[in-house]
Amino acid sequence: MQYFEYQVIPAPKKGEKAKGAKTTPDRFAVALTNLMNRMGGGGLGISSL
Numbered sequence: 454m455q456y457f458e459y460q461v462i463p464a465p466k467k468g469e470k471a472k473g474a475k476t477t478p479d480r481f482a483v484a485l486t487n488l489m490n491r492m493g494g495g496g497l498g499i500s501s502l
Contacts, residue, residue, distance in 0.1 A: 462488065 468480025469487060 460492075462492075 465484035469484040471483040474480045474483045
């Protein structure tokens, strides 16, 4: 059986600039994606925000 652990994280306060991300929602999505990838990789957690 698979086990999943969920964690509530705060929304990014500021979007991150990225190639192709020109609007606020796009930059927000980039920031959230990067945060989730760091957390999923086990390298950086919520305490590094």
